[in-house]
Amino acid sequence: MAxxxxxxxxxxxxxxINDVPMDQWTQDEISAHIKxxxxxxxxxxxxxxxxxxRALAQEGTWVRYDGEGRPPVTDGPFAxxxxxxxxWMIIDTDSYERAxxxxxxxxxAPGKDGKPIHEWLEIRPFYGHAPTITE
Amino acid sequence: MDEALLRSLTPAVLGxxxxxxxxxxAAEDAVQDALVEAVRVWPEDPPRDPKGWLVTxxxxxxxxxxxxxxxxxxxEDLVEAEPEQGxxxxxxxxxxxxxxxxxxxxxxxxxxxxxxxxxxGLTTRQIAQAYLxxxxxxxxxxxxxxxxxxxxxxxxxxxxxxxxxxxYLVFNEGYSGDVDLAAEAIRLTRQLAAAIDHPEVAGLxxxxxLHHARRASRTTxxxxxxxxxxxxxxxxxxxxxxxxxxxLQAALAQDRLGEFQAQAAIAALHADAPVAEETxxxxxxxxxxxxxxxxxxxxxxxxxAVAVGEADGPRAGLRALAELDDGLPRHSAVAAYLHxxxxxxxxxxxxYAEAAGKASNLAEREFLTRxxxxxxx
Numbered sequence: 001m002a003x004x005x006x007x008x009x010x011x012x013x014x015x016x017i018n019d020v021p022m023d024q025w026t027q028d029e030i031s032a033h034i035k036x037x038x039x040x041x042x043x044x045x046x047x048x049x050x051x052x053x054r055a056l057a058q059e060g061t062w063v064r065y066d067g068e069g070r071p072p073v074t075d076g077p078f079a080x081x082x083x084x085x086x087x088w089m090i091i092d093t094d095s096y097e098r099a100x101x102x103x104x105x106x107x108x109a110p111g112k113d114g115k116p117i118h119e120w121l122e123i124r125p126f127y128g129h130a131p132t133i134t135e
Numbered sequence: 136m137d138e139a140l141l142r143s144l145t146p147a148v149l150g151x152x153x154x155x156x157x158x159x160x161a162a163e164d165a166v167q168d169a170l171v172e173a174v175r176v177w178p179e180d181p182p183r184d185p186k187g188w189l190v191t192x193x194x195x196x197x198x199x200x201x202x203x204x205x206x207x208x209x210x211e212d213l214v215e216a217e218p219e220q221g222x223x224x225x226x227x228x229x230x231x232x233x234x235x236x237x238x239x240x241x242x243x244x245x246x247x248x249x250x251x252x253x254x255x256g257l258t259t260r261q262i263a264q265a266y267l268x269x270x271x272x273x274x275x276x277x278x279x280x281x282x283x284x285x286x287x288x289x290x291x292x293x294x295x296x297x298x299x300x301x302x303y304l305v306f307n308e309g310y311s312g313d314v315d316l317a318a319e320a321i322r323l324t325r326q327l328a329a330a331i332d333h334p335e336v337a338g339l340x341x342x343x344x345l346h347h348a349r350r351a352s353r354t355t356x357x358x359x360x361x362x363x364x365x366x367x368x369x370x371x372x373x374x375x376x377x378x379x380x381x382x383l384q385a386a387l388a389q390d391r392l393g394e395f396q397a398q399a400a401i402a403a404l405h406a407d408a409p410v411a412e413e414t415x416x417x418x419x420x421x422x423x424x425x426x427x428x429x430x431x432x433x434x435x436x437x438x439x440a441v442a443v444g445e446a447d448g449p450r451a452g453l454r455a456l457a458e459l460d461d462g463l464p465r466h467s468a469v470a471a472y473l474h475x476x477x478x479x480x481x482x483x484x485x486x487y488a489e490a491a492g493k494a495s496n497l498a499e500r501e502f503l504t505r506x507x508x509x510x511x512x
Contacts, residue, residue: 001244001266001304048245048276051268092268094242130360130498131307132317132346132353135401135438 003051003092004099006106007122010058012083017118018111025112036109044091044102055087090126099123139322141173141185145256146326148189150228153289157197159235160281163253165200169193170256226330229254233327234293237301238284245280246301252277255323257314265314298327299339299395306343317347328382337386338396344379345402348372360502364411376406397426416446433463441469449476464495468503475510484510 022030044050061076078084089106093099103121111117145166152162169192173185182188236250248266251257257265263273306320324340352366383399401422408414423439436459444452452473459466471486487507494500 001247003267045271046275046279048248048268048272048274048279050272092244092266092272094244125495127497127500128495129307129309130496132309132350133303133307133342133398135363135405135441 001094002128003090003126005124006089006103008086010084010086013120016120018115020112029112029114032110032114040106049091049093051090051092053089056085142256144186144189146229146232146254147186147225148193149232149253151190152193152197160285161197161200163281165193165197168196229326230330231289233298235284235287237298238287239297240283241280243304245276247304248273248276249280250301255319261314265316295333295336299335302339321347334386334389334391335393335395337382338393338399341379341383342395342399342402344375345399345406348375360498363405394426394429397422397429416442420446433459437463437465437469444473444476449473467493480510
């Protein structure tokens with residue numbers, strides 16, 4: 001019983017095996033990919049392991065406080081070199097092994113020629129509760 | 136209306152439905168509906184016989200739900216075959232439900248969810264809030280769990296140990312959302328202890344009570360962890376401690392030691408010390424040895440090293456620690472503590488910072504970071 005964040009990157013992740021960008025796929029290949037992702041989320045809803053999923057826009061900017069009464073300072077858009085997160089899924093599983101298994105399944109989403117992309121996903125554990133009994 | 140009292144009737148009512156021949160999954164849904172109805176109706180119109188009221192409403196809901204054409208025949212058979220209420224004692228039904236909801240075919244999270252709903256009478260929404268998942272996800276988890284146990288015979292004897300593990304998990308989750316899981320775990324363990332005379336059930340109940348007694352002193356107002364040695368012992372709940380100790384003594388007298396009794400004995404020794412300095416660490420080490428003989432767990436070995444450090448000095452503690460895998464969770468935190476006791480503040484600070492990076496929860500990370508910062512400044 002632990003939550004994990006599965007992070008998908010626009011850029012910054014190691015190159016996948018089936019490394020053809022989506023804008024070079026056929027319409028059917030794109031549809032098959034989207035269907036796979038939706039079916040995967042539905043499957044996790046069914047198993048009681050789904051918590052959340054969101055996709056992020058490709059734009060992003062650094063921002064920081066610049067002192068009392070001054071407007072925030074921004075710096076952006078992000079440079080080409082920056083890791084760019086595309087979205088996430090949060091899952092709640094009984095074990096780390098199960099979380100890895102699900103991440104691998106998500107990474108197998110079909111891309112060009114209907115073959116698995118083998119996309120690298122980042123998996124990050126959430127902090128849990130401090131247990132009551134520790135001694 | 137006392138919601139806990141209402142929920143305490145859940146297993147008995149569910150037991151009646153199942154014994155009348157309703158399948159577990161449908162009966163469980165019907166009892167949930169009846170509980171919701173009770174919350175709505177009882178404040179205005181309290182029934183004279185709460186359990187009878189719940190049985191009647193739940194049974195009606197069950198019949199409504201099975202009114203589909205395919206189920207009609209079976210339903211009519213059931214109506215005709217309806218036995219007298221209360222043929223089986225409630226305690227047997229309650230016990231069977233605990234076994235079913237903690238069935239070994241269920242994953243821990245499914246067993247926890249099903250126990251909280253079918254035995255505890257919590258709603259799916261409450262359980263979802265407590266475990267910070269969407270309500271739909273929790274509903275699926277419960278529904279799958281019910282499907283998993285649907286073929287298990289209700290009168291099949293179960294294993295108390297699996298039930299205790301589930302209750303322990305619920306207790307250790309503490310308090311989140313608007314459901315006090317620790318209090319709920321205690322309530323469910325009390326109910327179990329009333330249904331079965333078993334020294335480990337009593338041991339777990341004692342363990343929970345003894346730890347619950349310290350709850351108010353375990354965190355600051357801001358939510359920071361306060362270690363045992365620094366807790367304000369004046370805020371410990373002496374009534375809970377007395378009850379825990381009494382239950383534990385009765386269990387130990389049965390001379391069938393188990394891990395929960397041993398853990399409770401350690402908690403009782405801590406509870407017994409009016410100030411941290413008067414803790415009987417020698418006896419605590421002996422109990423850790425008992426615990427190790429029962430379950431050779433690395434976590435127990437780690438905690439034993441801390442106790443050895445207190446009983447025989449930090450060097451002895453470090454020697455005990457040296458025998459353990461340094462990849463264990465909380466290993467560097469224990470090492471940091473022992474090195475500081477041994478006067479090596481620099482090593483301690485480095486290890487506390489390292490431990491903070493490996494903490495599995497935010498409260499612990501904050502605590503360990505503060506320890507490192509205290510030594511660095």
